[in-house]
Amino acid sequence: MQPKLIIHGGAGSSLKGKGGIESVRRSLSQVIEEVYALLKSGAKASDAVVLGCQLLEDDPRFNAGTGSVLQSDGQIRMSAALMDGTSQRFSGAINVSRVQHPIDLAHHLQSSPDRVLSDYGAAELLRELQIPLYNPLTELRLEEWMQERQENFVKTMAGVVAEPELVENAGRGTIGVVALDSQGNLAVGTSTGGKGFERIGRVSDSAMPAGNYATIHAAVSCTGIGEDIIDECLAARIVVRVTDGLSLPEAMKRTFAEAHKNQRDLGAIALDATGAIAWGKTSEVLLAAFHDGEKIGDTLESDEGTLTGCLEA
Numbered sequence: 391m392q393p394k395l396i397i398h399g400g401a402g403s404s405l406k407g408k409g410g411i412e413s414v415r416r417s418l419s420q421v422i423e424e425v426y427a428l429l430k431s432g433a434k435a436s437d438a439v440v441l442g443c444q445l446l447e448d449d450p451r452f453n454a455g456t457g458s459v460l461q462s463d464g465q466i467r468m469s470a471a472l473m474d475g476t477s478q479r480f481s482g483a484i485n486v487s488r489v490q491h492p493i494d495l496a497h498h499l500q501s502s503p504d505r506v507l508s509d510y511g512a513a514e515l516l517r518e519l520q521i522p523l524y525n526p527l528t529e530l531r532l533e534e535w536m537q538e539r540q541e542n543f544v545k546t547m548a549g550v551v552a553e554p555e556l557v558e559n560a561g562r563g564t565i566g567v568v569a570l571d572s573q574g575n576l577a578v579g580t581s582t583g584g585k586g587f588e589r590i591g592r593v594s595d596s597a598m599p600a601g602n603y604a605t606i607h608a609a610v611s612c613t614g615i616g617e618d619i620i621d622e623c624l625a626a627r628i629v630v631r632v633t634d635g636l637s638l639p640e641a642m643k644r645t646f647a648e649a650h651k652n653q654r655d656l657g658a659i660a661l662d663a664t665g666a667i668a669w670g671k672t673s674e675v676l677l678a679a680f681h682d683g684e685k686i687g688d689t690l691e692s693d694e695g696t697l698t699g700c701l702e703a
């Protein structure tokens with residue numbers, strides 16, 4: 391079967407001008423090209439998802455891994471999850487620090503009897519696995535935090551991309567990857583630095599089934615305000631609708647109409663087992679790109695009022 395791939399680098403307010411769009415497009419396209427080549431070579435969906443998440447975590451523009459936002463106390467705490475649709479198995483790490491690729495912990499935990507670890511346990515696992523300590527802090531994120539500190543944290547979240555000139559009042563950064571491999575297996579991974587400036591101990595949706603979920607029928611990764619995603623139980627809601635027989639476009643339409651009515655601020659990317667590619671957003675822009683088997687496309691210029699989009703298989 392023809393592999394399919396969709397990735398995101400967060401959702402938020404409109405990118406400023408053509409320059410902003412082109413620079414995010416370049417970042418996303420590079421990741422799509424590398425990960426799609428792996429899928430074409432016969433790799434498993436879950437391995438492609440891990441590679442995609444690692445590449446997006448390494449891009450300091452996005453709020454995951456390097457470039458993660460700082461929390462209210464000036465520390466970085468990241469969360470990531472992986473779900474394999476074929477085994478219907480979820481694993482994740484919550485509020486982990488000092489690691490380059492939080493998705494690696496989620497990957498390791500796929501075969502562990504304890505599959506979701508939080509801060510102290512995740513740090514212990516990093517030590518056990520002898521994963522080298524890594525500081526994901528960037529100058530821009532530190533400046534953003536210092537500025538907010540001076541203004542006494544009036545903002546409730548940080549910028550979606552670490553380039554203040556590209557977005558206006560943006561928040562809601564996360565990265566995510568959904569893949570369908572040549573054997574027809576689905577997998578999804580999501581990774582985030584959180585909202586930025588949040589209370590210590592706040593838990594992101596990204597390492598919950600609300601933000602990252604898959605069965606053999608569909609797989610979804612979410613971005614946006616974690617509390618909104620949790621309240622809608624967004625990823626699991628879309629996947630369960632498809633699993634119960636709704637088409638992916640219908641499941642997306644119904645779910646995003648509900649989220650819009652509830653005034654949520656969020657986005658999602660999705661694939662189903664037939665190879666349909668879909669996305670949805672209530673925010674102004676969703677930073678997503680995909681490979682449909684023939685070419686790369688993206689959602690960067692989709693209309694502000696558009697809630698969902700779909701490419702049928």
Ligand code: GLY
Pocket residue numbers: 562563564582583584585593594595596612613614615616617619
């Ligand atoms: N969606 C990322 C977060 O709210 O933590």
